[in-house]
Amino acid sequence: MDTVITKKKFNFFAGPAILPASVLKQATAATEDFAGMGLSILEISHRSKQFAAVMDESASLAKELLGLDDNFEVLFLTGGASSQFYMAPMNLLPSTGTACYVDTGTWSAKAIKEASMFGNVKVLASTKESNYTSIPKNYEIPSDATYLHLTSNNTVFGTQHESFPETNVPIVCDMSSDIFSRPIDVNKFGLIYAGAQKNMGPAGVTLVIVRKDMLNKVDRAIPTMLDYNTHIKKGSAFNTPPAFPIYVSMLTMRWVKENGGVAAMAAKNEEKAQLLYNEIDANPFFKGTTSVEDRSKMNVTFAMNDPKLEEVFFEACTAADCVGVKGHRSVGGFRASIYNAMPKEGVQTLVDVMKDFANKNG
Numbered sequence: 033m034d035t036v037i038t039k040k041k042f043n044f045f046a047g048p049a050i051l052p053a054s055v056l057k058q059a060t061a062a063t064e065d066f067a068g069m070g071l072s073i074l075e076i077s078h079r080s081k082q083f084a085a086v087m088d089e090s091a092s093l094a095k096e097l098l099g100l101d102d103n104f105e106v107l108f109l110t111g112g113a114s115s116q117f118y119m120a121p122m123n124l125l126p127s128t129g130t131a132c133y134v135d136t137g138t139w140s141a142k143a144i145k146e147a148s149m150f151g152n153v154k155v156l157a158s159t160k161e162s163n164y165t166s167i168p169k170n171y172e173i174p175s176d177a178t179y180l181h182l183t184s185n186n187t188v189f190g191t192q193h194e195s196f197p198e199t200n201v202p203i204v205c206d207m208s209s210d211i212f213s214r215p216i217d218v219n220k221f222g223l224i225y226a227g228a229q230k231n232m233g234p235a236g237v238t239l240v241i242v243r244k245d246m247l248n249k250v251d252r253a254i255p256t257m258l259d260y261n262t263h264i265k266k267g268s269a270f271n272t273p274p275a276f277p278i279y280v281s282m283l284t285m286r287w288v289k290e291n292g293g294v295a296a297m298a299a300k301n302e303e304k305a306q307l308l309y310n311e312i313d314a315n316p317f318f319k320g321t322t323s324v325e326d327r328s329k330m331n332v333t334f335a336m337n338d339p340k341l342e343e344v345f346f347e348a349c350t351a352a353d354c355v356g357v358k359g360h361r362s363v364g365g366f367r368a369s370i371y372n373a374m375p376k377e378g379v380q381t382l383v384d385v386m387k388d389f390a391n392k393n394g
């Protein structure tokens with residue numbers, strides 16, 4: 033069969049999202065022959081020693097990249113980040129306990145809804161009134177809370193926690209859209225979860241990092257598959273794990289490591305975000321949609337001063353091979369997702385389209 037080589041476009045979609053080109057290449061090869069087994073990664077046994085090695089390396093890379101010590105367990109589960117909205121409170125929140133949540137967007141709101149089924153939920157702060165254009169600050173965190181739930185990066189609205197609150201209450205954090213994008217102080221966290229398809233790999237696997245002392249404090253019955261202990265005991269292979277998404281996530285984590293780790297990612301992400309926000313602020317046709325101090329370095333949201341031009345600009349992006357720059361339907365305007373794997377060249381191409389647009393229409 034002939035292979036048609038098409039030019040790879042710059043993928044600005046929020047998720048499933050861009051993966052490093054070298055990762056896609058290795059993943060492609062593994063679908064034909066994995067680890068010299070003469071079988072595809074898609075057809076090998078999850079009990080094979082070759083796949084056990086993938087599981088081991090994936091967990092140790094996650095630990096190494098984030099600087100986790102042996103107090104943490106690393107799991108690769110299914111059901112998406114959305115399943116963690118209920119699995120986290122089911123496993124961590126006693127029915128008499130209180131979980132605190134900060135409502136910073138669509139995903140936080142969904143997490144709050146699920147947690148309410150398991151115990152007391154206190155929403156400490158919310159920016160819903162302003163359509164989530166900023167991150168709440170200076171709210172009081174009750175010291176007896178079981179945990180504080182945060183969404184580190186708000187994929188839909190384009191805001192991000194620049195830092196995390198100083199508190200002794202363990203933070204449970206949805207890091208789906210900024211995991212491995214910057215160094216974090218892991219000691220603040222009791223649980224971290226992330227759907228792979230934003231910054232780590234393809235859809236189908238969810239990274240869950242749990243601090244051991246968070247567990248075994250609830251007395252409710254937990255179905256076997258929903259109990260973190262089950263997956264800890266079985267090394268994330270109690271049932272058939274999603275081998276391919278885990279393998280591609282492992283390749284991406286290797287890529288992060290080879291490229292200098294999360295600190296180097298942070299420096300690159302900062303540079304890319306500055307490049308784009310500078311253009312949004314300087315270009316008379318565009319404006320940012322969030323408060324400046326809370327701007328996300330992963331999902332850059334912006335709009336046009338004249339909304340009638342949005343269609344034309346979107347077409348110009350597409351013509352320049354910048355795809356997926358549309359804003360989420362609840363926000364409108366544009367959103368450029370510039371995760372770890374987005375090269376600076378991609379952001380520069382988008383910036384050039386914006387400059388060019390201003391020159392032609394100014």
Ligand SMILES: *Cc1c(COP(=O)(O)O)cnc(C)c1O
Pocket residue numbers: 047111112113114115139183185186187206207208209227228230
């Ligand atoms: C995409 C996303 C989710 C949902 O992830 P699924 O894996 O589709 O369940 C949750 N939280 C955040 C912050 C996200 O960006």
